[in-house]
Every structure is written in structure tokens, then in C-alpha cells.
Amino acid sequence: DIVMTQSPDSLPVSLGERATINCKSSQSVLNSANSKHYLAWYQQKPGQAPKLLIYWASTRESGVPDRFSGSGSGTDFSLTISSLQAEDVAIYYCQQYYSIPRTFGQGTKVEIK
Amino acid sequence: QVKLQESGPGLVKPSGTLSLTCAVSGGSISSTNWWSWVRQSPGKGLEWIGEVSPGGYNNYNPSLKRRVTMSLDKSQNQFSLTLTSMTAADTAVYYCARDPGFGHDSWGQGTLVTVSS
Numbered sequence: 634d635i636v637m638t639q640s641p642d643s644l645p646v647s648l649g650e651r652a653t654i655n656c657k658s659s660q661s662v663l664n665s666a667n668s669k670h671y672l673a674w675y676q677q678k679p680g681q682a683p684k685l686l687i688y689w690a691s692t693r694e695s696g697v698p699d700r701f702s703g704s705g706s707g708t709d710f711s712l713t714i715s716s717l718q719a720e721d722v723a724i725y726y727c728q729q730y731y732s733i734p735r736t737f738g739q740g741t742k743v744e745i746k
Numbered sequence: 747q748v749k750l751q752e753s754g755p756g757l758v759k760p761s762g763t764l765s766l767t768c769a770v771s772g773g774s775i776s777s778t779n780w781w782s783w784v785r786q787s788p789g790k791g792l793e794w795i796g797e798v799s800p801g802g803y804n805n806y807n808p809s810l811k812r813r814v815t816m817s818l819d820k821s822q823n824q825f826s827l828t829l830t831s832m833t834a835a836d837t838a839v840y841y842c843a844r845d846p847g848f849g850h851d852s853w854g855q856g857t858l859v860t861v862s863s
Binding site: 634671673675681682683684685688689692694726728730733734735736737738739740 | 793794796809854
């Protein structure tokens, strides 16, 4: 299985400030045939299902605010919220869909400092 | 806008079998998407259980493979999950989700399944 490790586990950030979450995969999730990284990011608010934010490591899902961005390559990826809003308080997960089983990171809790 | 809705028992006895159904509306289950189940134990992270293709092919998490079966019902536009030999460790919120090939872009609201006598 590909192990996904996120850091930090908890991230207190002031409103309007930048938040960056890291995700490391235990092996590459790059498909060399199409040059795509099989990496997604999700946001989960309390009592709700996860919501897809980013796929192919950096493609924003339709309707996701542009303050959310994804980057990275190989085995190291990041999700950045450029200016934290109150509604961004949530747990964020990365997921690889390169191989079976699909695996998620343990989650990063973003809260207001 | 596709919508997914899980249904099934909220309580299962130890050693019993869980059967859940996910009804899909606003889109056809016969499309090119795969259909997945993901669970989340109380206060824990997300665990991918498996997926089924429009053609009925399956991929399962090896950790659950001996106990899992997934299938499609095209006449009802729904898909299902069966998990046998349930234990307390299987207590979780179970989500169904659509996989268009780049993650899970639509999710059901989730259903809590508790394993208890």
C-alpha cells in the first residue's frame, strides 16, 4: 500500500493568513505515461462528507475558491490556502489514486489562531 | 448534479453481515464512473473500502477483501456493499462516492453503522 503522511496534524492560522499543509507519499504517484500525479485533496467539515478540492495534484475542482491551490511532484505535495477564511476551518485530507488500495493521509485540522 | 444517498441498518450484531445500498440520482450508474465505498471510524480518518465499475468489475482493499462484496443494480440505478463477519472495529460512518478517475467528486451524506449486541 502507498502510505500517505500529512504534516502537521494541527495547524492554527490567523484569519487572512496563509495555511500550508504537506503530504508525502511513500512512493511516487506520477504516471509517466500521461505526466499526471494521481493526488487529490479533500476538505471535511464536522458532520459532513468530504469534499473534493484539488485533483491531479493541482487542478481545482469546479466551484472551489481560488484561494485553494495544490502543488508538488514526485512524492511531496502541498495544499495552500492563501488567505484563511472562517469557513475554511475543517480537516483536510490528501489521497492517492495511483494504485489499489486508494489511501488517504491521516488528516490535518485547520483552525483559527 | 448527481446525488448519492446511502441506506441500510444503523445497527449490526457482532459476526453479522452489513448490507448497504447507495441510490444514485441525477446521473446514470452506467456512465464511465466507478462507484466507491469509503468509511470513517468515529474520530478517525478515511478508509477506502473498494469500488465497482459500470461493467461490474471490482477492486477491494486487501485488508477487507475476504469480507467485502460490491455490486451494481442498473435497473434501480444503485450500487451496494456487503461486509460480513462484522466486529466492533467495523463501527463507522459509511460513505458511498463517485470516482470519475481523479478522486471522489460526489459523496453521499454518510450513514453511521454501529456493531453491537
